[in-house]
Amino acid sequence: MSSIKIFMPIFPETINKIYFNGYVNNTKEAYIVIYITNYSATTTKIFKHIKPNENRIIGCCMNTVHQSQQTILTAWPNQLIIDTSETYKLSQLILNNKKILNSNIIVMQYDIHKVMNTETLDVNCNEFEQLKKYLVYDSNMPQTIEYKPLCTVPSWISSSMYIQHCCNQINLLNWLQNTVKRKGKVSLKQGNYIVALIIDILLGYIVLELFLFDRTKNGVLLVGILEKLVNYMYSLLKWLMGAPAGLKLNNAFNKMLGRYFSYHVELWWLFLDVSGEKVDFVLQIIQYLGYFGITFQAAIISDIICITTFHSYCIYVYAARLFNLQISGLSALLRLFVGKKQNPLRGCIDSCQYTNQELFVGTVAFTILLLLLPTTIMYYIVFTLFRVLSLLGQYTLSRLINTVQTLPLYVVALWVTHSSKLAGNIFIETNKGNSEHLLLQVKILNKPLREVIRISKPPVDLPKNVEWRSVVSSVLTGNQII
Template sequence: MVLKAFFPTCCTLADSGLLVGRWIPEQSSAVVLAVVHFPFIPIQVKELLAQVQQASQVGLVVLGTWCHHKQEPEESLGHFLEGLGTIFSHEPWLQLCWEKGSKFWSCKATHQQSSTIPGVPIEDHVMLIFYDQRKVLLSYLHPPTVLPDCQAGDATASAEGLAAIFDTVSRSEALFCKNQFDEDPVRLSHWQSEGLEASILVELAKKASGPVCLLVACLLSLVSAASACRLWKLWPLPFIASKFSTCEQLRHRFEHLTLVFSTQKARGPAQLMRFGQGSFKGRPTCWSLCSWMWPLASHCCPGSIAVTELGNLLTPSSPWLTNPCPPHPHVMSLQHVAEELQHLLQWLMGAPAGLKMNRALDQVLGRFFLYHIHLWISYIHLMSPFIERILWHVGLSACLGLTVALSILSDILALLTFHIYCFYVYGARLYCLKIYGLSSLWRLFRGKKWNVLRQRVDSCSYDLDQLFVGTLLFTILIFLLPTTALYYLVFTLLRLLVVTVQGLIHLLVDLINSLPLYSLGLRLCRPYRLAAGVKFRVLEHEAGRPLRLMMQINPLPYSNVVHTYRLPTCGCHPKHSWGSLCRKLFFGELIYPWKQKGDKQD
């Protein structure tokens, strides 16, 4: 029988003593967690194991002995090591030894009670596997994906074995947190026996992270209480807030910060790696600060750059600030867009592309839209003295993050193209009215009508007067349809152009919000933290000698990191399929392809 003994690399130079760990009978594996140094009192060792078992719920036992011949002579420990098997009875009893003057290890596993011959123990072959205890403790093993050419049962059994080993090390942190000073009754060797592996600044940051997180949590609770005031629920404030992307983005950012700085513990390592929320395995809330600083830095740096560029643009040395008479350049840009729309309407009021239009209807529609453009230009000139100050405050708000700046850009684009939206609504309503009128009159010619109660088309008989009026109306609508359809087509294309730009901005915002920057940072700086499995490297293999392997952690691929730890977004997604979108465009129904999270589907 071959037994697998997982031995930490940090204990290879430890003094001789006892091997403390957990025995996994299903895997025929022994996970060594620490070495108890000589000299010791057996009753104190048992009390220590009982305390750790009560704190971590891990069945720790004495697995065997460890002898370092480079530090202790073999003959001085021989009789004493043999007697320890009777004090700490465990089957099998491991005996690990580093032979003096040799690079080979001596590994034995004996069974005293299972021996058929009294006094002659049964020896099993031992496979010695070294592992980095610190990396295994800090890593999170992800469930493996079964490849098509692999057996599902083999993959599941291997995953269960690795999960048991990783779980044993991670849950035994109570053993590693024991103070290892000279006055302690039991001296241990493990990954943290030499002290905390961190600098003074890191330790001070961990100590200060708790009060900082509590302070931020209190501030967020005050903001939440202020936002819950009934004043903000009065109409039309909720309606306006639901239509602005900036409000949705601020609400999403507030929910994310509330979750990150929550005082509750993370529900598992997956939530800790995704949000860094709360604490896990007794670690301080410094994880919250780290997970929050990653997206904050990546979002606010581009926003700060935008603020700097805007400040340079609006410095007093700018030529348009020395003389208040010339209009603002942004006003000139908006006026140029309005003039282009006027040229487009004048082209439609003539003979666009050589088409023969209904002149009376064409003139009415053209003058109607030109009047709206005139109102829009007057509004822009009225707001021109305040545009500089508005742009400055908008630039300052970009410090809240890149996503907030993009949401503000989307809202500004929606406000500046509001006249195009009005033109689209007017043209769509008029076109839709004619389409539905023509479809109703077409049913009249076929002796059909729409049954409103049953929501279906039924047969109906019409008299001569009804048929004459229907034919007259149908003729009028069919001849006026090309003029209306042309205006509807032009303004629908302009509206779709604006919606496409807004949709790209929303998709970019969702992409930035969904990126797990903290998890990607862990994958880049500490690949072992996100483990996709392990691989074994042969260290020594010789006939008559135990096989020695090194267990190394396979990091999770970047694509799997993004897929596994993808963060929730504001939920701005396409509302219609391509088929329904084309159908609505053909029948002139209003289109809102981009919806917010709280909106209902049609």
């Protein structure tokens, strides 16, 4: 006795005579699945574009089955006739020209429109996944297009968030155009991105109207802020060249570092003084670019932060390099006292016997590096803190850009209106109607909002992704934070 499972659409009650077609899957010898994927009140739409074969099935559903209806189906090896005159009864089932008798038949009725329209269907069950594939194939719907970036940012300019954001926007617009053109409709991800893009442009316009009403005043304000930053850097270096926090540092080494870093700040201030006349022109360009959206404004602000803190970044690089050299030298010289040395060829630590002269030179070098280390650490801590704060600001702006681009307003609106696009959770219950077979009804319920938001995000890349674990590790070891 074979088991047969039939996925049958819920037919309209207003139509008395319905013809349908579908597919037959012989997954196992004793287990057959039949998928009914198309129906109509006329035979023309059902039989016109398909030919009889062992994988296709046709049939009819009506109150009274006449001999003429059975004659129409005789050319097909797979036939299914449903009689609904008294009860929901499978009047005839023929598979491979053999009439099926004494079988366990389960009829699962489903809403064909919900299954077709949903984009969040839970396809953990292979049978529902196959049903979805057959429905998509019959409706001639195009398959989902994989996201492929149109352009990539070269590594030498990847530090600019504005360039990364422009490239990301070009990729997204190209993806939106291709998917909408191919599918002929707007899906959840495309709808989310379109609504987010409109909100992005509106917010950008509002911000520009509120804060850039007078470019001259804004230019003066920006130059004033930069001047205060430079003066603050001078004061900080002067404080470090003294006795910061009451610490006794190496006076000669401290003065040398302080003057060297002050020279870089002077060069930076000279650059700002020369380029100060171009601030109004730059702000005008920023204003026009800002009309593309608040995300573009955030990317521009991130690059401005990089430019205005470039002097502190240079000092951080010098301090980090010096700190790393001293830590590496001290760790290498520590092996001197225990008779060890590093073998770079084998990548391991080998035993070694040192002469008295080598031990003396190593001891002197170790003492010098150890006594100079507190001065280096003081400069390293201060300017590493500046670097981390700059990264934090850029990361915050990057998260703002990502949040605006992935605003789920479209999905929230669909979820509030109980759209069938969000139907995805499958619920099966027994149909209480009269039937000689086990009659189940498949209900597709809307997914929770959090899950829908998660699976409907457009393919947006994070412009500035900071690995904070790597940052902490670099701070402790003196490696440069890029």
